[in-house]
Amino acid sequence: MNISEYMQQTGLQARQASREIAKADTGVKNKALLATAEALDAARETLVLANEKDLESGRANGLDSALLDRLALTPSVIDTMIEGLRQVAALPDPVGEITDMNYRPSGIQIGKMRVPLGVIGIIYESRPNVTVEAASLCLKSGNAVILRGGSEAIHSNQAIAECLATGLKAAGLPESTVQVIKTTDRAAVGELITMPEYVDVIVPRGGKGLIERISREASVPVIKHLDGICHVYIDDQADPKKALDIAVNAKTHRYGTCNTMETLLVHASIADLILPELEKAYAEKGVELRGCEQTREILPLAREATEEDWATEYLAPVLAIKVVADIDEAIAHINQYGSHHTDAIVTDNYSLSRRFLAEVDSSSVMVNASTRFADGFEYGLGAEIGISTDKIHARGPVGLDGLTSQKYIVLGDGHIRQ
Amino acid sequence: MNISEYMQQTGLQARQASREIAKADTGVKNKALLATAEALDAARETLVLANEKDLESGRANGLDSALLDRLALTPSVIDTMIEGLRQVAALPDPVGEITDMNYRPSGIQIGKMRVPLGVIGIIYESRPNVTVEAASLCLKSGNAVILRGGSEAIHSNQAIAECLATGLKAAGLPESTVQVIKTTDRAAVGELITMPEYVDVIVPRGGKGLIERISREASVPVIKHLDGICHVYIDDQADPKKALDIAVNAKTHRYGTCNTMETLLVHASIADLILPELEKAYAEKGVELRGCEQTREILPLAREATEEDWATEYLAPVLAIKVVADIDEAIAHINQYGSHHTDAIVTDNYSLSRRFLAEVDSSSVMVNASTRFADGFEYGLGAEIGISTDKIHARGPVGLDGLTSQKYIVLGDGHIRQ
Numbered sequence A, B: 001m002n003i004s005e006y007m008q009q010t011g012l013q014a015r016q017a018s019r020e021i022a023k024a025d026t027g028v029k030n031k032a033l034l035a036t037a038e039a040l041d042a043a044r045e046t047l048v049l050a051n052e053k054d055l056e057s058g059r060a061n062g063l064d065s066a067l068l069d070r071l072a073l074t075p076s077v078i079d080t081m082i083e084g085l086r087q088v089a090a091l092p093d094p095v096g097e098i099t100d101m102n103y104r105p106s107g108i109q110i111g112k113m114r115v116p117l118g119v120i121g122i123i124y125e126s127r128p129n130v131t132v133e134a135a136s137l138c139l140k141s142g143n144a145v146i147l148r149g150g151s152e153a154i155h156s157n158q159a160i161a162e163c164l165a166t167g168l169k170a171a172g173l174p175e176s177t178v179q180v181i182k183t184t185d186r187a188a189v190g191e192l193i194t195m196p197e198y199v200d201v202i203v204p205r206g207g208k209g210l211i212e213r214i215s216r217e218a219s220v221p222v223i224k225h226l227d228g229i230c231h232v233y234i235d236d237q238a239d240p241k242k243a244l245d246i247a248v249n250a251k252t253h254r255y256g257t258c259n260t261m262e263t264l265l266v267h268a269s270i271a272d273l274i275l276p277e278l279e280k281a282y283a284e285k286g287v288e289l290r291g292c293e294q295t296r297e298i299l300p301l302a303r304e305a306t307e308e309d310w311a312t313e314y315l316a317p318v319l320a321i322k323v324v325a326d327i328d329e330a331i332a333h334i335n336q337y338g339s340h341h342t343d344a345i346v347t348d349n350y351s352l353s354r355r356f357l358a359e360v361d362s363s364s365v366m367v368n369a370s371t372r373f374a375d376g377f378e379y380g381l382g383a384e385i386g387i388s389t390d391k392i393h394a395r396g397p398v399g400l401d402g403l404t405s406q407k408y409i410v411l412g413d414g415h416i417r418q
Helices: A003-022 A026-042 A044-060 A065-071 A075-090 A129-140 A151-170 A187-192 A208-217 A240-252 A268-285 A293-298 A327-337 A350-359 B003-022 B026-042 B044-060 B065-071 B075-090 B129-140 B151-170 B187-192 B208-217 B240-252 B268-285 B293-298 B327-337 B350-359
Strands: A098-103 A109-116 A119-124 A144-148 A178-180 A201-205 A230-234 A261-267 A288-291 A318-324 A342-346 A364-369 A386-388 A396-398 A404-415 B098-103 B109-116 B119-124 B144-148 B178-180 B201-205 B230-234 B261-267 B288-291 B318-324 B342-346 B364-369 B386-388 B396-398 B404-415
Touching (some): A003 A119, A026 A044, A044 A065, A065 A151, A075 A129, A098 A404, A119 A187, A129 A144, A129 A201, A144 A187, A151 A178, A240 A261, A240 A268, A240 A342, A240 A364, A261 A327, A293 A318, A342 A350, A404 B240, B003 B109, B003 B119, B003 B187, B026 B044, B026 B075, B044 B065, B044 B075, B075 B129, B098 B404, B119 B129, B129 B151, B129 B178, B129 B201, B144 B187, B151 B178, B201 B208, B230 B240, B240 B261, B240 B268, B240 B364, B261 B327, B288 B293, B293 B318, B318 B327, B327 B342, B327 B350, B350 B364
Parallel strands (some): A119 A201, A230 A261, A404 B364, B119 B144, B119 B201, B230 B261, B230 B342, B261 B318, B288 B318
Antiparallel strands (some): A098 A109, A386 A396
């Protein structure tokens, strides 16, 4: 069987399984999740052995230590996978939720019912625990899933797939509800993203390059998560203490996350006051500053920021700073250079906060809060399959609801259209 | 300027205008709609003259009378356009609606705000009144729009575009909020559907061929409306009177609409009772029947239905009939041959009605009601830009909400992530 035939078969099996999982009771789905947790717990040795094979090839292929870290299935990573399954089992089931039931003048009663999307394709890199995380969210939301992990994690992913199969079997669900691609051939990805008859949506999880390539080549809808070029704008009516706290937290809480601030905008009339304070705080954390001309008049040690800096997601202890004349310049800068991910204003002015919320075109817009809050857990979604920077279908952190759709339901009593 | 440059310029202007219309007050948008209505009323003569040019070329090019009918801007069609604008002005503004504001344990308050998508591209055929209808919905939902009508309606559409420009100007909105493509060159469509930097979503309105071609070639998300192969399933526990009413209404109320029933499924134990009655009713309306073997044992005059019939949207007084053993066969048939548009069950059985609602994978699923109810006005959306047979973003009748997205908003008071 060649790659194309293999993927067609995988797709067909997923489609068939999707019909079963779509109508599975909440209890049955939870049973599969909890049985998978047990299977992982029982398979700790097998998992570590499989993972060791991947780590060995990784070392032989010269993977750097950060990548090897992400690849490692340590006891604590396995604990986290098990705990994650239990948490997803505890989440409310989105499927079948009925909302907005209302009577119409014609006498029909109309509302919406939440339903699974069908088959989800997930394409991801190195971290094998994503296999469990993504599979559990798809399963809970009543979808079948085809997982394509990184070739460097193939043995680990297959060992995890065995545990998922055990869990599904224990609950009487088709094992092909969750399929982990068995080949490392890159052609499999090309097939997966061009089978609209079998795959309803693709969720790529990885670097911007991967996501852009997949979006370009896919004939299936893609839930995209591109850059996080996030801004904090400190308005002249900001409380300086809150401004300082938020600007430091948004940049230094974690450097490598997509909701980390990359550019700080400061109103010209408060720049003299706030920038020297910030410079001290950032210096303590070892953050390199790059500034516009006005910034460098106040902070002469800052490097010059270029046009490129405004459009860069550093994912590192580097911050670009721009002094702006007013909120108009701030909003225009954010909408032009930002990535429509998460942007915050610090202000105590009522009208400006309302304007910022309305006019900043980003998936999360905040007032007096750190951009670091932009994530599914902090938002109370209970889980997160990714953060969408798209406007279509899902925007911002995507939880179980993002893996579902809503159909209309109509209840009548013999009603006909006049 | 070549087509590509012209479309790039159109796209850029739309993107710029989208920023203005996105933040326009409800009152301003309504003023533009009502001023357009006045402009249309004042331009009746101009509209008829422009339309006469289109009709002349249409006749010269041998357009059939149905197409010429659709093309004609009669006084009553102009009245309908004017009335439509007033109705859209009266609809609630979806933009800025804030929902689900809740406090999280961290202290932040989080909710969703409804926002425009940005720039909508609409591609449609013959009927020039779609120009006003689509433009008004985009405008009300805070979007800029690029309209590409049929080449046969170019003069009518340009005359209507003038009225829209007058309306926008009267409200102080950029005229390029609504742009009607000035060229009939087909290359313009190819450009429009491959400018993701300027166009956020494409809504094609027309035949299946048009929509399939656009979906295949677009690099911009498409809200698709493919076939309407709708079913009514008459269960053995159906009330015969309701079954008869619904089956007749769903087929004969209008033949050319996408929510018209194309295949009737009848439970084997009620077929003897119900089919002869139905045959009489359909005969009165001149509906041709095509049946499976069991159907033809009861209705010997029915033609034999082939495999192709189950997958055909007749849009004509033709009906395929299949006798099924039970609800399982009915649901399997609908999910296999249907187009996931609208399907109904007639039954008085509680459990079967729940199963049908849950398991039929269509954008509208009905119990004891005619499929003809599946439309935006009947559902209370106030307007309809189309009916989506997709699961992503919008499903079923698409009203103003379908032309918007939701962003997260977060309100804090100096909150930082711990």
